[in-house]
Amino acid sequence: xxxxxxxxxxxVAVVATVAGLAAAAFLLAWSGIYNIAASRGHWxxxxxxxxxxxxxxxxxxxxxxxxxxxxxxxxxxxxxxHFHSGCAYCHGAPGIPLSPIAQRMLPPPxxxxxxxxxxxxxxLFWIVKHGIKYTGMPAWVAQRRDDEVWAVAAxxxxxxxLDPQRYRELAFGGLQVAAPGGRDIATADAxxxxxxxxxxxxxxxxxxxxxxxxxxxxxxxxxxxxxxLQAFAGGERESGIxxxxxxxxxxxxxxxxxxxxxxxxxxxxxxxxxxxNAAAVEKGRALAAExxxxxxxxxxxxxxxxxxxAEYPRLAGQNAAYMSGRxxxxxxxxxxxxxxxxxxxxxxxxxxxxxxxxxxAYFATLAPTAAGGAPR
Amino acid sequence: xxxxxxxxxxxxxxxxxxxxxxxxxxxxxxxxxxVEIAQLAWLLFAVGTAxxxxxxxxxxxxxxxxxxxxxxxxxxxxxxAGGLVFPAITLTGLLVYDxxxxxxxxxxxxxxVERIEVVGEQWxxxxxxxxxxxxxxxxxxxIRIPVDRAVEFSxxxxxxxxxFWVPSLAGKVDMIPGRTTRLRVMAERQGVYRGxxxxxxxxxxxxxxxxxxxxxxxxxxxxxVAAAAAAPEPTGETEKRGxxxxxxxGCGACHAVRGTPASGTVGPDLTHIGARRSVGVDTLPMTPxxxxxxxxxxxxLKPGNTMPQFRIFSGKDLDALAAYLLSLR
Numbered sequence: 001x002x003x004x005x006x007x008x009x010x011x012v013a014v015v016a017t018v019a020g021l022a023a024a025a026f027l028l029a030w031s032g033i034y035n036i037a038a039s040r041g042h043w044x045x046x047x048x049x050x051x052x053x054x055x056x057x058x059x060x061x062x063x064x065x066x067x068x069x070x071x072x073x074x075x076x077x078x079x080x081x082h083f084h085s086g087c088a089y090c091h092g093a094p095g096i097p098l099s100p101i102a103q104r105m106l107p108p109p110x111x112x113x114x115x116x117x118x119x120x121x122x123x124l125f126w127i128v129k130h131g132i133k134y135t136g137m138p139a140w141v142a143q144r145r146d147d148e149v150w151a152v153a154a155x156x157x158x159x160x161x162l163d164p165q166r167y168r169e170l171a172f173g174g175l176q177v178a179a180p181g182g183r184d185i186a187t188a189d190a191x192x193x194x195x196x197x198x199x200x201x202x203x204x205x206x207x208x209x210x211x212x213x214x215x216x217x218x219x220x221x222x223x224x225x226x227x228x229l230q231a232f233a234g235g236e237r238e239s240g241i242x243x244x245x246x247x248x249x250x251x252x253x254x255x256x257x258x259x260x261x262x263x264x265x266x267x268x269x270x271x272x273x274x275x276x277n278a279a280a281v282e283k284g285r286a287l288a289a290e291x292x293x294x295x296x297x298x299x300x301x302x303x304x305x306x307x308x309x310a311e312y313p314r315l316a317g318q319n320a321a322y323m324s325g326r327x328x329x330x331x332x333x334x335x336x337x338x339x340x341x342x343x344x345x346x347x348x349x350x351x352x353x354x355x356x357x358x359x360x361a362y363f364a365t366l367a368p369t370a371a372g373g374a375p376r
Numbered sequence: 377x378x379x380x381x382x383x384x385x386x387x388x389x390x391x392x393x394x395x396x397x398x399x400x401x402x403x404x405x406x407x408x409x410x411v412e413i414a415q416l417a418w419l420l421f422a423v424g425t426a427x428x429x430x431x432x433x434x435x436x437x438x439x440x441x442x443x444x445x446x447x448x449x450x451x452x453x454x455x456x457a458g459g460l461v462f463p464a465i466t467l468t469g470l471l472v473y474d475x476x477x478x479x480x481x482x483x484x485x486x487x488x489v490e491r492i493e494v495v496g497e498q499w500x501x502x503x504x505x506x507x508x509x510x511x512x513x514x515x516x517x518x519i520r521i522p523v524d525r526a527v528e529f530s531x532x533x534x535x536x537x538x539x540f541w542v543p544s545l546a547g548k549v550d551m552i553p554g555r556t557t558r559l560r561v562m563a564e565r566q567g568v569y570r571g572x573x574x575x576x577x578x579x580x581x582x583x584x585x586x587x588x589x590x591x592x593x594x595x596x597x598x599x600x601v602a603a604a605a606a607a608p609e610p611t612g613e614t615e616k617r618g619x620x621x622x623x624x625x626g627c628g629a630c631h632a633v634r635g636t637p638a639s640g641t642v643g644p645d646l647t648h649i650g651a652r653r654s655v656g657v658d659t660l661p662m663t664p665x666x667x668x669x670x671x672x673x674x675x676x677l678k679p680g681n682t683m684p685q686f687r688i689f690s691g692k693d694l695d696a697l698a699a700y701l702l703s704l705r
Contacts, residue, residue: 291629293641294534296682302640303626311688312626339687346684 038106047107054132058119062126070121070154074321077211079155080170081201082148082241087112090136093171095164105136116156125153142238144334147325149240151213173210175199198245198257208267212321218266219368221310225258227340236337266317266368277361284362287355297350300359303343311340317368320360327356400570402543406590407562409546412477419473423466434458478547489560490527490596492519496538496551498577499584499681500644500657505600513604514632516644518652520589520603522596523566529559536578542571542588550575563590570658579680585658606635607647607704618700621693625686633704643683650705656681667701668694 028034042050070076084093090109092098102109116124129149131139140149155170162170175197202217203209209216217225231237232246233254249257291299302308304315315323329335330348351359398404405414438449448454493512495502503519504512521527531540533551541548546561563569573584591599610616619636622628627646628638634647655666656678670677671686672694689697 291640291642296642298626298629298640298642302629307624308626309621309624309688342687343684346682 038104041106050107050134054135058123058126058132061130062120062123065122065125067121067125068150070150070157072154074212075151076154076158077170077173078148078201078213078241079151079153080158080167081173081210081214082152083155083159084171084200086241086244087152088171094159094162094167107135109136112156113160113162116159121153121157124156125149128152128156141240141243145238145240147213147329170210172200173203174207175204198261201241202261203267205264206267208269209319209322212319213325214319215322215326216266216318217261218264220262220313222255222258222262223310224313225261226255227311227338229254229258231338237335237341269317269319269364280358280361281365282362283355284358284360287359288362295350297355298347300363304363314368315363316366318360318363320357320364323360323363324356327351327360328353331356398570399568400543400572404544406564406567406569407545408564409561410544413547416474416477420470423470427466488525490522490525491530492521492527493530493532494519494540494551495532495534496540496573496577496584497534498536499573499580499678501584501586502534502644505603507604508601513634514641514645515603515648516646517657518587518589518654520591520596520599521561521563522593523563523590525562525593525596527561527563529561531557531559537575538573538577538584539575540571541574542569542586544569545571545588548574563588566590566592568653580678583657583659583678583681587653587658603648603651607633609635610700610703612699612703614696614699615703616700618696618698618703621689621697622700625688630683646701646704648704650702662702664695664698664702667698671697 041047087093088096089099090102090105091112094113098109098111119127125146127137129140129143129146131137142148158170177197198204198217199207201209201211201214208218228237229246229249230251232239232242233249235243237243246254287297288300288304291297300315303312306314308314326335327348330341330345331351333345335341336345348356402410402417403414405411434449437445441449491506493504495504501517501519503515503517505515507513529540529549531549531551532555533553535553537553538551539548540551540559542561545563546559549557549559551557567590569588569590571586571588573581577584610619622633623637628636628640630640630642631644631646632639632641634645638646650662653662654660655662656670656674659678660666660669666677670683672689673685673687674681674683675685
């Protein structure tokens with residue numbers, strides 16, 4: 001079909017305009033005229049335009065994310081622990097000023113004690129999980145660990161209402177960091193805020209983990225602890241919280257910290273975890289002690305009591321929430337790469353949701369045995 | 377070209393026929409029940425061959441025969457006699473013979489009967505013999521039977537339908553979840569017979585085979601006493617280390633070794649595994665290397681099997697474990 005002259009002219013004009021714009025954009029980039037400096041900032045209109053696009057993109061993409069309950073203290077305490085080491089440097093925190101260096105990023109990272117109010121929970125989740133292009137906001141290290149991302153989102157919800165005192169309680173889990181002397185400050189590389197301290201989340205001498213979602217490491221065999229740190233550092237175990245922490249440790253440091261926790265006695269569990277439903281605990285006990293041969297489930301205690309290999313964890317007194325989370329991750333196919341995962345993942349897949357909760361409840365009520373694993 | 381083609385055909389036929397006379401063959405019967413089945417098979421071949429010859433002859437006559445023969449062949453009487461009466465009589469006769477033979481297979485032979493329970497599991501055989509004191513004792517994956525004594529298998533399944541088939545000894549009997557089926561066999565000569573799960577039961581079904589070892593009745597009775605006993609204590613240093621690894625690594629959660637704390641019933645009983653001939657349910661010969669391979673990398677050796685891979689063991693650990701397991705004779 002022949003086009004009329006007018007129509008032909010319109011098409012030619014559109015094609016020429018697009019080609020011209022593309023050529024101009026290329027010339028702009030090629031010539032180096034555009035100033036890429038963060039020091040210069042954007043024109044206000046450009047800044048408005050970029051923020052407008054970012055907000056709409058986040059709103060659209062987070063629309064179909066389902067929000068789980070976020071009110072559990074276990075969840076936001078875990079989020080606080082990670083926030084302090086992963087986010088506070090750029091975003092600040094109650095009692096911790098924004099870093100002047102981070103503030104010269106473009107755009108400057110927002111002070112989250114205020115900015116989080118503008119976002120819905122699911123949008124906070126989306127931003128923490130995926131990060132934001134061209135802003136320096138990184139994506140979550142372990143993309144399959146939505147449970148961890150939700151912990152951070154739960155904390156961000158709490159953040160605006162926190163004073164420095166409460167923030168410290170949450171992020172430090174009661175850890176007292178001795179004020180370093182002038183010489184230490186002047187000569188040591190360590191930061192006084194104990195950013196990398198394991199004990200903030202995992203507890204230490206006489207203290208259990210602040211969150212039930214964090215494993216109790218006290219009295220675990222050192223081989224098991226060292227292998228776990230190595231698996232996190234090598235990315236065989238996925239965690240946006242533990243991968244960065246373990247990567248910072250040298251093998252020697254990992255060995256020493258494993259030694260430290262292996263030698264600690266486990267503090268007794270708080271009353272709330274021993275008040276678990278007695279019927280569930282009894283079912284968990286039966287599964288742990290006898291297994292369920294008809295369903296091919298072996299008894300947990302054969303591998304998880306104090307006589308087992310030092311590569312296996314001891315489960316007596318472990319936090320129920322942590323245990324059921326770990327079992328569910330095995331069940332869903334996350335955490336299946338290490339040598340011990342290869343043993344546990346097929347077993348966890350046989351457990352029903354109910355059995356997972358029961359067995360977690362049982363081990364939480366069990367008194368821990370003496371510290372340290374059996375020698376090999 | 378033609379020569380090599382016919383040679384390959386001959387070689388293939390030769391192999392196929394040779395396959396009918398090994399230790400896993402309907403046409404190599406070694407017990408009364410298997411003999412009946414083989415006779416039935418031969419009878420069916422013979423009758424089938426005779427019918428085929430008749431049909432080919434009729435076809436030849438229909439094409440090449442004179443007008444008189446052809447019109448007779450096309451007549452209604454021939455069609456009724458050859459197409460209705462003949463098949464009805466032949467097939468009824470064969471059916472009667474077949475049912476009679478199969479009934480004999482399931483009839484109790486009375487007298488001294490050795491009872492063995494076999495449960496098909498994904499993908500192995502759980503075996504229980506009747507002990508001397510009447511208490512059953514467990515074994516797995518390899519079945520020993522006495523020669524010239526009736527053996528009654530009671531067959532069940534723990535999960536899906538399996539089928540118990542040792543062609544040289546008896547016909548095929550399904551193992552059906554929730555039911556117990558029975559099979560009687562009698563081995564006429566001592567030796568090793570191969571059997572196989574004959575009903576697709578998932579993943580490594582093809583590697584769910586077994587050996588049935590027929591031994592003289594007195595040897596069998598002596599073996600049974602030994603097999604009912606607890607496992608021997610390890611004596612060598614390596615074996616002792618293997619045992620402590622076996623227990624500490626939690627093998628006993630799924631496997632039992634009588635006489636030790638290992639009492640799991642999820643997987644095969646290992647009390648006398650060292651006396652068995654194969655690893656991974658007749659997948660590989662029983663050697664230390666194959667045992668170690670199964671423990672550390674069983675998913676490559678027998679893909680889909682339900683045992684987790686124990687890659688945590690070092691080479692030395694695996695050697696010690698294999699030495700311990702082989703000492704369980």
